[in-house]
Every structure is written in C-alpha cells, then in structure tokens.
Amino acid sequence: MHRYINLFIIIFFCICLKERLNPLAAKESNSKPTDNPEQVNKSSAILSVPSKIKETESRIPAKTKDKNWKSFENIPSEFDAREQWKMCTIIGEGIYEGLWENSWAVATSSALADRICIAQGGQFNEHLSVKELLFCCKDCGPLDESSTAKAWEYYRDFGGLSGPHFNNFGVCPPEKSKIDDTNFRRKTTNVYTLKGINEIKQDIFTYGPVSAVLRIYEDSENYKTDDLYVYNRIHSTKSYKLQAVKIIGWGKGEDNAFPHWLCVKTHGNSWEASGTFKINLGLFDPNTGGDIIAGEPFVKKKSFVQRWLCG
Secondary structure (H helix, E strand, C coil): CHHHHHHHHHHHHHHHHHHHCCHHHHHCCCCCCCCCHHHCCCCCEEEECCCCHHHHHCCCCECCCCCCCCCHHHCCCCEEHHHHCCCCHHHHCCCECCCHHHHHHHHHHHHHHHHHHHHCCCCCCCCECHHHHHHHCCCCCCCCCCHHHHHHHHHHHCCECEHHHHHHHCCCCCCCCHHHCCCCCECECCCEEECCHHHHHHHHHHHCCEEEEEEEEHHHHHCCCCCEECCCCCCCCCEEEEEEEEEEEEECCHHHCCCEEEEECCECCCCCECCEEEEEHHHHCHHHCCCEEECCECCCCCCHHHHHHHC
C-alpha cells in the first residue's frame, strides 16, 4: 500500500514540476557550438525591429538623462567595453545556449552580468544562468521584440543566479530557499529603454553593455569577419527571424567613413571574430523602431566596518 502511495506522490510531483517550467526550455538544444562558420545559419542580416514597440513603451520608461552620464562631448568616437573594463573578461565571451529562439535569454543575462562585474570592479566575473530565465521567466518566451524587456523586468523583480548556483538548486523564485539570499541573487534596480544614439553610447560608457532585438535578413550571407554589415533595403526584403544581441561598443571606421556598433552574438566564440560583429550605426537607432533595453545593477553597499577594513 505504501508503495502505491509513494508512486502517486512521485507522479504528482513530476506533473507539477512540468507545469512550472517555461515551455521554451524544452526546445533547448544539447548540441555544442561548431568551430566551422559554414555550419552556422548564415541567413543572418540585422536591422532594428519596428513592431511591438508600443507594448514595451507603455510598460518601460525611456531614459533620456542620468546624473552619472558624461556629457556627449566627452564620449570617445571609438569604444570597446572589453578594453575599458579588462577585469571583466566575461564581456567578450559568447554564450551558446541551444536554439536561436533562446537568444533573448543569452543577451539579457550576459548584459546584466557585465554590468554587475563593472559596478563591482571585477569582484563578480561570472555568467548569470541562462537556464533560469528559460525555465523560470514564464512571460519571457518565445522570442519576440519584447522578450528582452520582460527578462530585464524578471531581474528587477527576482534577481538572477550565476550558472552553478541554479544548476545545483534549480529553484525558481519566489520559492523559499537559501539561494534566494541577496548574496546569491543579482538584481537590477530598474529597467529602461534607450531611444537615441547619444543616449545609448552614454549609458554603455557609464554602466556597460545593453541588449537589443533585431530582425534577421537574407543579405547577411555576404557578411564576412571584420566586415561592416550595411543593410540594403532594395536587395534584401525578406525577413527570416529575430535575433537578440549584446552591444558592447562602437567605432567610426577608416577615415570616419563607417560608424558602427560593436556587438556580441549569442552563438559563442565560434561565430565570426570571437563572437563579435559590426553593424551600421544608423540601423540601431531606436527612433526607426528598435528597442534597446538595459537596467542599472543593484550593488549592495558595504557597511562602515567593511569600508574601514577593506577600503
């Protein structure tokens, strides 16, 4: 009799656990990143996303000023977050997390981890768990233009765990467990959109990388490592899919002829130049329809004793 009761309890537990999981997580691939760029889907041109912007704007405010921003005149013409904050080695590391549709989780978790590392002077230098977003952020997936915004909101409301902590415990908030302690969960204090090129640069220069969702177009089949991608509306009109990326800097090109954003794609270091690519500066202007999302990381202030002992 006890054996049947135990069996019933196990089955009931499994059903409940399945209902808690984000359906998108079931799509997660077990495949590893390829070292051959030819094996990666090359139909990957990029452009700002014009649809579903109003939904995000109604929920998330646009950031137009910040007392910590430097004046735009003091922002350099070229910038690479990897060089600015060398102690944060995670900034340039691509993350491979299964299917294309999971890129919203990779871009958001990676950008916040970078910002936390920067704010803490390199003391925290590890990736946040992509699996936690896939399993626990029920409103986030599947990938659309608002996915990264919802993921940032998740980090604001619940915080996120680094990969090892979630893999060991696997508990979705607000379940009570020792990993809900603020010493484990990393949060953002707010969530906002950035609506202009100047504001995007100022925020990256102050806090670190941001996330963005783009359309994938067919003309990027001609894109090669270290080239600048320039979208051509005449020769490429077919949209393939969406892609979330992380913006880590910008440049001006030779003779200031090719201003561009420097981005990290979500297919790991095997794609293009160490997982980075360049895109025409104007194509990321949210005024044409794309959403750039970020948040200021929460950093626990040191107590008087900690400041006195550690500086």
